[in-house]
Each structure stands twice: as C-alpha cells, then as structure tokens.
Amino acid sequence: xxxxxxxxxxxxxxxxxxxxxxxxxxxxxxxxxxxxxxxxxxxxxxxxxxxxxxxxxxxxxxxxxxxxxxxxxxxxxxxxxxxx
Numbered sequence: 001x002x003x004x005x006x007x008x009x010x011x012x013x014x015x016x017x018x019x020x021x022x023x024x025x026x027x028x029x030x031x032x033x034x035x036x037x038x039x040x041x042x043x044x045x046x047x048x049x050x051x052x053x054x055x056x057x058x059x060x061x062x063x064x065x066x067x068x069x070x071x072x073x074x075x076x077x078x079x080x081x082x083x084x
Contacts (some may be wrong), residue, residue, distance in 0.1 A: 013074060020064060024061070028061060033059055038051050038052075049070055
C-alpha cells in the first residue's frame with residue numbers, strides 16, 4: 001500500500017518535515033499557553049469558554065504530530081531502500 005507521501009520527492013519531504021516540525025512546536029507552545037490561561041480563568045471566574053479552548057486545538061496538534069511521524073517513517077524507508 002502506498003503512503004500519502006510516496007508522491008513527494010525526498011527533498012520535498014525534508015522541506016515539509018522542517019515546516020511541520022516548526023508548526024508542531026509553535027502549536028505546542030500555543031496550546032500550553034492556552035492551558036495556563038484556562039486554569040487561571042477557571043480559578044478566578046469559574047467554568048467558561050476559555051476552560052475548553054485548548055481542547056478544540058488539541059486534535060490539530062495530534063494530527064500535525066502524526067504527520068511528522070509519518071514523514072519521518074517515509075524518509076527512513078527511503079534511506080533504507082537507498083542503501084540496498
């Protein structure tokens with residue numbers, strides 16, 4: 001079965017990996033800050049929209065993380081096939 005990244009060249013995959021890693025780090029920082037804000041908001045004002053805001057962005061973080069993981073796997077597979 002072909003992976004979704006099999007149509008990309010190795011150079012394109014490396015570029016996409018760098019970009020996705022930067023997005024993943026930025027997204028992680030934003031979610032962490034939202035978590036801190038939601039805890040303080042909950043403690044001071046009680047349950048509000050801000051309490052659940054990080055939950056709405058978590059699936060996006062998980063998707064980007066899995067994307068990075070699959071790109072790394074594809075690059076490793078290509079590297080392995082290159083040496084055979």
